[in-house]
Amino acid sequence: MARIEISSLAKVYPGPKPVNALDHVSLDVAEGEFIALLGPSGCGKSTLLNILAGFESKTEGEVRFDGQPVGKAGPDRGVVFQEAALFPWLTVFDNVTFGPRMQGVAKPVYEKIAHDMLALVGLRDFAHAYPSQLSGGMRQRVGIARVLVMKPRALLMDEPFGALDAQTRLSMQELLLEVWQRLKTTVVFVTHDIDEAVLLADRVCIMSARPARIARQINIDLPRPRSIDDLTTPAFIRYKAEIMQVMRDAHPAKAIAAE
Amino acid sequence: MTHGAHEAVTTSARPSAYGLAAFRGGLHLRKLAAGAVLPLLVILLWQLAGTGGSLFGGVLPTPDRVASAWYTWAFGNRGMGMNPYSGSWFDSVVFSTTRVLQGFAVALLVGIPTGIMIGWNRLVAGAVDPALQMLRPIPITAWLPFAIAVFGISSIGAVFLIALGVFYPVVINTTQGARHVERNLVRAAQMMGASRLDILLRVVIPASLPSIFTGVRIGLGTGWTAVIVAEMIAVKSGLGYVLWDAYYLGRMDVVIADMATIGIMGLLSDQLILMIERYALSWRLVNSNR
Numbered sequence: 107m108a109r110i111e112i113s114s115l116a117k118v119y120p121g122p123k124p125v126n127a128l129d130h131v132s133l134d135v136a137e138g139e140f141i142a143l144l145g146p147s148g149c150g151k152s153t154l155l156n157i158l159a160g161f162e163s164k165t166e167g168e169v170r171f172d173g174q175p176v177g178k179a180g181p182d183r184g185v186v187f188q189e190a191a192l193f194p195w196l197t198v199f200d201n202v203t204f205g206p207r208m209q210g211v212a213k214p215v216y217e218k219i220a221h222d223m224l225a226l227v228g229l230r231d232f233a234h235a236y237p238s239q240l241s242g243g244m245r246q247r248v249g250i251a252r253v254l255v256m257k258p259r260a261l262l263m264d265e266p267f268g269a270l271d272a273q274t275r276l277s278m279q280e281l282l283l284e285v286w287q288r289l290k291t292t293v294v295f296v297t298h299d300i301d302e303a304v305l306l307a308d309r310v311c312i313m314s315a316r317p318a319r320i321a322r323q324i325n326i327d328l329p330r331p332r333s334i335d336d337l338t339t340p341a342f343i344r345y346k347a348e349i350m351q352v353m354r355d356a357h358p359a360k361a362i363a364a365e
Numbered sequence: 366m367t368h369g370a371h372e373a374v375t376t377s378a379r380p381s382a383y384g385l386a387a388f389r390g391g392l393h394l395r396k397l398a399a400g401a402v403l404p405l406l407v408i409l410l411w412q413l414a415g416t417g418g419s420l421f422g423g424v425l426p427t428p429d430r431v432a433s434a435w436y437t438w439a440f441g442n443r444g445m446g447m448n449p450y451s452g453s454w455f456d457s458v459v460f461s462t463t464r465v466l467q468g469f470a471v472a473l474l475v476g477i478p479t480g481i482m483i484g485w486n487r488l489v490a491g492a493v494d495p496a497l498q499m500l501r502p503i504p505i506t507a508w509l510p511f512a513i514a515v516f517g518i519s520s521i522g523a524v525f526l527i528a529l530g531v532f533y534p535v536v537i538n539t540t541q542g543a544r545h546v547e548r549n550l551v552r553a554a555q556m557m558g559a560s561r562l563d564i565l566l567r568v569v570i571p572a573s574l575p576s577i578f579t580g581v582r583i584g585l586g587t588g589w590t591a592v593i594v595a596e597m598i599a600v601k602s603g604l605g606y607v608l609w610d611a612y613y614l615g616r617m618d619v620v621i622a623d624m625a626t627i628g629i630m631g632l633l634s635d636q637l638i639l640m641i642e643r644y645a646l647s648w649r650l651v652n653s654n655r
Binding site (some may be wrong): 150159160161178179180181184185187189191192193195196204205208209236238252253256331 | 549558
């Protein structure tokens, strides 16, 4: 499990008109904590995630992962992308075992873990299908399974359910709750969906408009294990109303679009 | 866990696959028949327009004359009578096809790795791409005197020209493919601990395959063009040589039979590459069958 410490992180994209994406963001994530970064599209929350993942460089500040400055991308930080980003020329099974194969894990070992993880995400019968044969939700299950087989110390999820229809999104959120309940991995989850943030996270960090800062952090003290039935409880609605108010203040024009 | 239960799955449509295949087979035949109407009509009109076996005052032979010349060219006795082409059709086809295959092999062996490196590595792109872009506007026909001067009247000169003609489309399309690999696929591979070499071999190359095949198919057309041009001037055998030679001897029936032969060979080789492509990119076809 991991501890993420971000202090005074800034990111400027250089160019004729430099873009300030992150404005000295500070954030600590405890071991096993599920944190949601909430904000409208283009507010810089994905930039934050990409720096954490090691895909992008920072301009200023410090990002530590288990006490070490984060370097290039690696299997200790498993990333789940919005459009799954599976290799279309590999079967589901070969996609899921890609990580262990790259790391030189012995075949009998990774085959067993891969089968376990495919079962966990409900894709046991689709090991030999190609991604193009799967629905969007199923592809994202593969995207989650291929990260879980590496036993990462943190899961970084970049609007993983943003492209799915409402029904599928609910079932994916429930799946993620189940998986997280079992594995208790540290999760940083980027989303623009308030319901999703409150349902999943221990703590919701609301990002301001660009250049992004963390406008407000709200602890979600809903009891666990949670399920989609929580979406309609009074406590849930109170959190939602509070967050909407903060978002309205942080993004005067965008608050409604974000909902 | 039952999460997969309420999501649509394309593979569940499998039971009807046989019926679908049969339907497609019927469609294929009908398409073929529809495609044959126009050529047959042209041949018929061409036949009817001729008098005494030719059109335009003896310049253009009618289809029946072409067919009979073709038959003699293919199955006639060698060295008998006044017909220098009698029985030599298969040899000519083999000569030309072999040269195309040789030039093709050289072009793919050099062009695909070069394109991958240009597309993937900025240093290589900076060093190689400008030179390529400068040489590319020179048409392969302009290389003919160069090829003859360097290789003489030989098969190697023809193979050189074919290789050159195939090389450009292959290298350009491969470069495009390697340059535009989806960024998140590369990031996903990095995140899973893949080395730079792993990313090149397991992500960039498979992701470039569709573009590579596009280049190969375009290159095949250039390859047949190049072999005919080269054989007309730089070699003394093959379909291109016969084409020009028959023209000089006033054998327009052989000229037209030769043209038809080239067309058929081009079509067959393109179909062959399509079959290989379908096999190599079967992961993508699964998608288009939806």
